[in-house]
Amino acid sequence: MGGERLKIILSLTPPLLIIFTLFFGGIFYGFLQSLGYQPAIGKYEINFSAYYNVMFSERYAKLFWTGLGLNLWVSFASTFLAAVFALFGALAIRKTFFAKTICNFIYSLNLPMPHLVVAVGIIFVFSQSGLLARFASQIGLIGSPGDFPVLVKDKYGLGIILAYIWKEAAFFFIILMSVLQSLGENFEELAQSLGANRWQRFRYVILPLVMPNLFSASIIVFAFSFGAYEVPALLGVIYPQMLPVMAFEFFLNPDLNARSEGMALSIIIAIIVMILVVFYFWLTQAKIRKD
Amino acid sequence: MSKLNIKNLIKSFPSMDRPAVNNVNLDIESGELVAFLGPSGCGKTTILKMITGLFQPDSGDIILDEQSLLNIPTEKRGVVMVFQNYLLFPYMNVNENVGFALKMKGVDKNIIDQKVKEMLELVKLPDIGLRKPKQLSGGQQQRVALARALISNPRILLLDEPLSNLDAHLRDEMRDLIVTIQQKLKVTTIFVTHDQEEAVLLADKIALIFDGELQNFTSPKKYYEKPKNIKAAKFFGGVNFINAKKYNDNLSTNIGTVHYKGENYTDLNEDNIITIRPENIKLSKNNDFNDNSFKGLIKSVIFSGTHTRYKIIVNDLELECSLQSVGLQDIKKDDTIYVHLPSDKIWAMNE
Numbered sequence: 001m002g003g004e005r006l007k008i009i010l011s012l013t014p015p016l017l018i019i020f021t022l023f024f025g026g027i028f029y030g031f032l033q034s035l036g037y038q039p040a041i042g043k044y045e046i047n048f049s050a051y052y053n054v055m056f057s058e059r060y061a062k063l064f065w066t067g068l069g070l071n072l073w074v075s076f077a078s079t080f081l082a083a084v085f086a087l088f089g090a091l092a093i094r095k096t097f098f099a100k101t102i103c104n105f106i107y108s109l110n111l112p113m114p115h116l117v118v119a120v121g122i123i124f125v126f127s128q129s130g131l132l133a134r135f136a137s138q139i140g141l142i143g144s145p146g147d148f149p150v151l152v153k154d155k156y157g158l159g160i161i162l163a164y165i166w167k168e169a170a171f172f173f174i175i176l177m178s179v180l181q182s183l184g185e186n187f188e189e190l191a192q193s194l195g196a197n198r199w200q201r202f203r204y205v206i207l208p209l210v211m212p213n214l215f216s217a218s219i220i221v222f223a224f225s226f227g228a229y230e231v232p233a234l235l236g237v238i239y240p241q242m243l244p245v246m247a248f249e250f251f252l253n254p255d256l257n258a259r260s261e262g263m264a265l266s267i268i269i270a271i272i273v274m275i276l277v278v279f280y281f282w283l284t285q286a287k288i289r290k291d
Numbered sequence: 292m293s294k295l296n297i298k299n300l301i302k303s304f305p306s307m308d309r310p311a312v313n314n315v316n317l318d319i320e321s322g323e324l325v326a327f328l329g330p331s332g333c334g335k336t337t338i339l340k341m342i343t344g345l346f347q348p349d350s351g352d353i354i355l356d357e358q359s360l361l362n363i364p365t366e367k368r369g370v371v372m373v374f375q376n377y378l379l380f381p382y383m384n385v386n387e388n389v390g391f392a393l394k395m396k397g398v399d400k401n402i403i404d405q406k407v408k409e410m411l412e413l414v415k416l417p418d419i420g421l422r423k424p425k426q427l428s429g430g431q432q433q434r435v436a437l438a439r440a441l442i443s444n445p446r447i448l449l450l451d452e453p454l455s456n457l458d459a460h461l462r463d464e465m466r467d468l469i470v471t472i473q474q475k476l477k478v479t480t481i482f483v484t485h486d487q488e489e490a491v492l493l494a495d496k497i498a499l500i501f502d503g504e505l506q507n508f509t510s511p512k513k514y515y516e517k518p519k520n521i522k523a524a525k526f527f528g529g530v531n532f533i534n535a536k537k538y539n540d541n542l543s544t545n546i547g548t549v550h551y552k553g554e555n556y557t558d559l560n561e562d563n564i565i566t567i568r569p570e571n572i573k574l575s576k577n578n579d580f581n582d583n584s585f586k587g588l589i590k591s592v593i594f595s596g597t598h599t600r601y602k603i604i605v606n607d608l609e610l611e612c613s614l615q616s617v618g619l620q621d622i623k624k625d626d627t628i629y630v631h632l633p634s635d636k637i638w639a640m641n642e
């Protein structure tokens with residue numbers, strides 16, 4: 001028994017050492033920097049002034065809180081809309097073999113596409129000089145491409161939301177298709193024979209059945225979009241700016257003192273994402289206990 | 292109480308080279324308990340799904356109380372199906388599961404609570420309302436599924452293999468419960484099964500289906516005594532079949548002339564087949580019988596507890612006989628024996 005336990009511990013030690021050294025070591029060093037500890041520039045004191053500066057100083061507070069608001073809005077809206085599109089898409093085509101095959105193919109192609117490429121695609125299609133604007137202008141829907149609504153590099157993050165919907169809907173779709181296929185149609189048929197109409201079958205049968213998987217996927221997508229840098233950097237505006245972009249700009253600042261603020265901001269993003277993950281685990285564990 | 296008529300029902304699927312349901316006609320009376328019996332893939336569940344509206348027939352009609360169901364959507368037919376694997380909604384407790392149909396109808400919550408209580412008492416599970424399906428045994432899940440189906444007072448209750456997932460003990464209990472409830476509520480009920488014993492024990496009438504075609508629709512007793520054809524006879528344990536020809540109001544066979552009293556003599560073709568159940572054949576070492584007595588040789592004797600089975604060769608024809616073991620004459624392999632086929636137990640069929 002004891003020998004077996006020792007064997008397991010010894011087998012796990014090498015990967016755990018790597019994870020702790022590289023991952024937690026990096027986080028710990030970043031956390032120290034966020035507390036002002038930067039020996040390279042002769043700063044050894046530990047304090048929370050970088051956190052205070054980012055969140056409450058006259059210089060950065062407005063940027064931070066509007067950025068946080070934009071982050072929450074973009075992550076929530078894109079996650080919600082991607083999930084909704086994927087859900088209705090999956091429900092619409094799950095019974096038709098041909099459409100299902102085509103959609104599976106398209107979404108499977110979309111899934112490995114880097115976010116950066118999708119962001120550039122959004123610029124090509126949805127910007128005021130993009131394909132849609134030119135097409136609308138060509139067919140006379142608008143006077144000139146410049147009259148096309150600002151969907152990219154706008155202060156509401158619409159372009160960023162579009163990019164995330166484009167990308168994450170595929171992820172949701174693949175998860176939902178597999179859930180719906182494993183569930184089959186029996187529950188719906190049963191509900192139908194018990195008198196449930198189309199809406200009631202969706203509301204009281206399909207939604208509760210797919211919700212656990214949809215919720216798990218949503219947490220992953222939300223956490224990802226909340227902390228991701230490249231899409232907001234390409235499709236966002238200077239103000240308001242999403243937090244990851246803001247953090248990166250602190251790092252690019254020639255003044256090395258600004259690194260503490262950048263690290264503080266990164267740690268804040270990480271903490272928010274971790275709170276979400278903990279909340280997710282708490283919810284799922286509560287559900288398991290309830291079941 | 293609802294009367295169901297199925298008229299010339301046909302349904303094909305692209306993946307099959309024959310119709311899944313081929314020209315089925317059935318008249319089911321109000322309050323009857325009917326079994327659709329047949330092997331897997333014979334089309335019985337397809338008929339059930341057409342009655343619920345989950346499948347549309349290619350042609351034919353399904354008439355409930357003089358009204359065609361074909362243009363009525365499933366949710367408005369008042370035909371409720373209990374699926375083979377119960378399908379209790381896993382995210383709802385028992386009360387919510389049972390009250391589902393009434394909730395869909397927008398019935399007041401207090402009334403739903405009251406009806407749920409009544410239904411759970413009916414299925415003898417009054418104290419499990421707050422449990423989740425995972426916390427129930429297979430038998431309990433089946434009862435909850437039955438309560439859920441009955442709460443909306445369906446016009447027709449359909450049960451898809453209702454006992455197949457239960458062990459032997461629960462099966463007996465559930466069988467009794469289904470019969471009791473069906474008789475109490477007088478709801479017209481159809482259940483699907485591949486188990487001949489289950490059909491015989493439960494049903495008022497059995498619709499025997501092979502390869503999408505209805506073979507016979509009659510009482511369980513008739514399947515044993517007067518099967519319509521050789522397929523039906525075999526499905527119900529028939530093993531003795533003798534080719535016959537009509538001859539002077541009797542039947543001529545290669546074991547001799549058989550005296551026949553069946554009321555269907557005039558309907559028989561010139562060439563027909565005689566059947567007799569193994570338990571209806573009598574054996575004697577001396578020729579004690581007046582008619583339909585043939586000399587044969589015992590080929591094998593198999594003792595199986597309460598009964599003993601004999602295989603007898605009569606003029607190259609093999610017959611099987613099953614006699615109660617108690618008080619048997621001493622009949623052994625290779626004995627010469629007289630085989631009696633009582634004329635009132637013989638049945639002749641055209642195919």
